[in-house]
Amino acid sequence: MSAEAARPHVLILGGTTEGRRLAEALTGTPGTPDALDAPDTPPALPGAARVTTSLAGRVAAPVLPPGETRIGGFGGPSGLAAWIRAHRVTHLIDATHPFAERMSFNAAGAAALTGVPLLALRRPGWAPGPGDDWTFTDSLSEAAALLPGLGGRVFLTTGRMGLHTFAHLTDTWFLVRSVDPPTAPVPPRLEVRLARGPFTLDDERQLLARHRIDVVVTKDSGGSATAPKLTAAREAGIPVLVVRRPPVPQDVAEAGSVTAALRWLGGARNP
Numbered sequence: 001m002s003a004e005a006a007r008p009h010v011l012i013l014g015g016t017t018e019g020r021r022l023a024e025a026l027t028g029t030p031g032t033p034d035a036l037d038a039p040d041t042p043p044a045l046p047g048a049a050r051v052t053t054s055l056a057g058r059v060a061a062p063v064l065p066p067g068e069t070r071i072g073g074f075g076g077p078s079g080l081a082a083w084i085r086a087h088r089v090t091h092l093i094d095a096t097h098p099f100a101e102r103m104s105f106n107a108a109g110a111a112a113l114t115g116v117p118l119l120a121l122r123r124p125g126w127a128p129g130p131g132d133d134w135t136f137t138d139s140l141s142e143a144a145a146l147l148p149g150l151g152g153r154v155f156l157t158t159g160r161m162g163l164h165t166f167a168h169l170t171d172t173w174f175l176v177r178s179v180d181p182p183t184a185p186v187p188p189r190l191e192v193r194l195a196r197g198p199f200t201l202d203d204e205r206q207l208l209a210r211h212r213i214d215v216v217v218t219k220d221s222g223g224s225a226t227a228p229k230l231t232a233a234r235e236a237g238i239p240v241l242v243v244r245r246p247p248v249p250q251d252v253a254e255a256g257s258v259t260a261a262l263r264w265l266g267g268a269r270n271p
Helices: 017-027 076-086 101-114 140-149 162-168 202-209 228-236 257-263
Strands: 009-013 050-055 068-071 093-095 118-121 133-138 155-157 173-178 189-192 215-219 240-243 253-255
Touching: 009 017, 017 050, 017 118, 017 257, 076 101, 093 101, 093 133, 093 257, 101 118, 118 257, 133 140, 140 162, 140 215, 140 240, 202 228, 215 228, 253 257
Parallel strands: 009 050, 009 093, 050 068, 093 118, 118 253, 133 240, 155 173, 155 215, 173 189, 215 240
Antiparallel strands: none
């Protein structure tokens, strides 16, 4: 077997800050300023690891992590399993967005087909604190049904892919922030701000005040990049609708941080 074939090959199903941080740590690449979770020297794998990050391709100009990258889907669990076998993947990390439900189940299916160990790197969810006025919902549709009773000027931070769910709310004004412009159908009274996080607390305070926002809608994405909007809403006494995370595959090892994922890769099986 060649030296290249003998190297560990870590496939990261990415698209999150945590996925990028993990790729930075494994490749020894100096991290971005928010990459504070990963230690300077990760636990060693048996040989210098090859790192490939797979991105879904939903963002036109994604921030590419170090190492190798691929863009696009695999074609379900069997397609991912075939790619894993063809590229001699030794470790699979599901670092997709907490709401990328289908990809997480595809990863679990592919791991079962190939026997490659799988770790889900899932950032902890948000929890309300003193002074927060949060209502949890199970879906975007449920959030849309509740909105008319809560306010008429909405900061909608659930991503551009689900805007069609709110398109029937013709009397509600929406502010949407996304990396790429949304496509129809969208609510008729809509203002779009193209921006990429992280966002500061001052940014969010000014945004809520300038646009006279009276309700915020968000998914329970977790993490720090977009959390300041929740603090700004609490300070302003603005209610927040929070969409709960979808179900996740059972019996998959989980890590809540990049450091824990590195320990798992280095040999610990209880991150």
